[in-house]
Amino acid sequence: MQPCSSNRLLYTLRILFKRQDSLKAIGRYCFATSSSDVDSTPTVTAAHPLRGVRILDMTRIISGPYCTMVLADMGAEVIKIERPFYGGDEARKWGPPFLAESKDATYFLAVNRNKKSVAIDLKRGKEIIYELANKCDVLVENYVPGKLAKYGLDYEQLRKVAPQLIYCSMTGYGSVGAYAKRPGYDVIASSMAGLLHITGERDGPPCKVGVAVTDIATGLYAHGAILAALLQRERTGVGQKIDVNLLSTGVSLLINVATNYLNAGVEAHRWGTAHSSIVPYQSFKTADGYLTLGTGSDEQFKELCKLLQITHIAEDAKFKNNRDRVTNRQELVALLASILAEKSSKSWMQQFEGASFPVGPVNNIREVFEDEHLQAIGLVKTLKHPKDGSVKVVGPPVVYSESRNDARTAPPCMGQHTDEVLTQLLGYSVEHIAELRYKKVIE
Known part of the structure; x- marks a missing residue:
């Protein structure tokens, strides 16, 4: 149901006042992140290697956000699309522990710095995604194959409106094969890839690594593939689709265990912390x-x-x-x-x-x-947070001699940059944004 004109005016005025407060908050936040008490501010004057690259981040949980965070550290502008009215990225709820004010899980902090959060309903806001894709160099998504096609947001549809786009799909098992439609989580893919079989004490049960290593490695594979695709596009002017999946990543991590079996028929065993081929x-x-x-x-x-x-x-x-x-x-x-x-x-x-x-x-x-060495290299960074004062993150482990690679802004609050991106990047009016918010297209 459409609101009557008087109701629409009142709603727009409320949004204007709300937006004014938001802009003030953004101004305070920007000032804070540029102040000298943020220890992540680099002292070098070199540019970021991915300055000018814009990424539409339609990922959640770990593998996709880790990939886009690595690219964001290198200077890419990352616009994180989150599901409105349901809390956004599921990792925001993966606690305890939680931050005191924003109520986000600290898990979310690990893989979402240097990003802008925009809350758009994918079904109702498809046209907005089209406009954003046309303004971006890369789109990264980690939905189950076929899910985005229902919304008209698969590669075949988006390449028509954004032929320059590099479209990276991150899935559990790939886009073809018997398992293609299955949802994929790190420990499940690691199990099927044999990683749990070779991890743990010799006579003990299978064991996972203490972090989501398959998710992280998939994110790293994806980030490298995206960089290569950007380089190729410089030569051809044409975008392309990239497929990366957890199962293939997990199998690739078997390295010598895989070649031992493939070439010598040697079945692997768990060795605890020991090595099968080196002693001690x-x-x-x-x-x-x-x-x-x-x-x-x-x-x-x-x-x-x-x-x-x-x-x-x-x-x-x-x-x-x-x-x-x-x-x-x-x-x-x-x-x-x-x-x-x-x-x-x-x-x-x-x-x-x-x-x-x-x-x-x-x-x-x-x-x-x-550890004194870890403190000496300054790997931990403190970032100003718009609601929680400050948060600490582990910064990027890669250092360039002639470029910047750094943690600059804290992981965003849910929908923190919706108005900013729609106004500055797409040129939407305040009235248009108010109408979209009234219709629950955005949050």
Whole structure:
């Protein structure tokens, strides 16, 4: 039902007052994010490598948002489309813990910095998506195959209105095959890809990695594919579709486990922290924790034995080379375990200082972020948040010598930039935006 003219006027006036408050808030937020107390502000004057690239982000949860966040760190303008009236990206509800004021889960913070949030109903707001796509270089989505086609937002439809568009679809199992229509989550795809089968203690049950590694790796594959497609478009002027899926990513992560089976018929087993082909290469219990070390060469093994004052072991025929150490794994590991259990992890790290072989303690998360080296490289960034004061995130791990790659703005509140994007990018009037909001096309 359409509102009468007087009701429409009153509704528009309410939106105007609301928008005025929003613009003031945005102004305060922009001022805050440019102030000197935001430690993520880079001191270099170089430009971002993706400056000028605009991305329409129609992803949720982890894999897609991780991909677009990496691109946003490089300077791309990322417009995150969220479902209005239902809380937006599902990850906002993946708590506890939650932020005190915005009520967003801290999970959401991990993969959504440097983005603008625009709340549009995909069914009612299809034409808005068309207009935005025509203004963008890249569209990234991670819906089940066929879902967006129902709204006329699949690649075949969008390429007609935006032929320049690079359209990246991220799915659980790809766009073809028996599983194409299945929803895909990290741990399910990891199970089917064999990753859970090879993770965990030798005689224990299957185990997942402590983070969504298949989601993250899929996001990284997608971000690399998008960069390559942007480069190709510079040569051809034509966009294209990219398909990335969790299952294929998970299988690709099998690396040597896959080639062992494909070429030698060797079935894989769980090894805990140990390595199937290198000994020693695992975690050992110390007097107060665990220490992980590995010797990738016979020379490194000799040095380990020297530092442990068991030089005769390095000359023993059972352990002289890696092939023999793998064959006699149990005996050698038991010997090393008995020695390493005698001192604390800190004591061993002091004793191994300067060694050619890699070694490090198994840190808990508190120890990770209190580590003096991590603090020295400034990986953790503090960002001003429009509702919660400030939030902390782990910044990008890649550093350029001639470009910027940084965490600049906090993950957005739901629909924070709806009016801004529709006004500045598409030229919508205040009245038009008010009408769209009244009709529940946007939030």
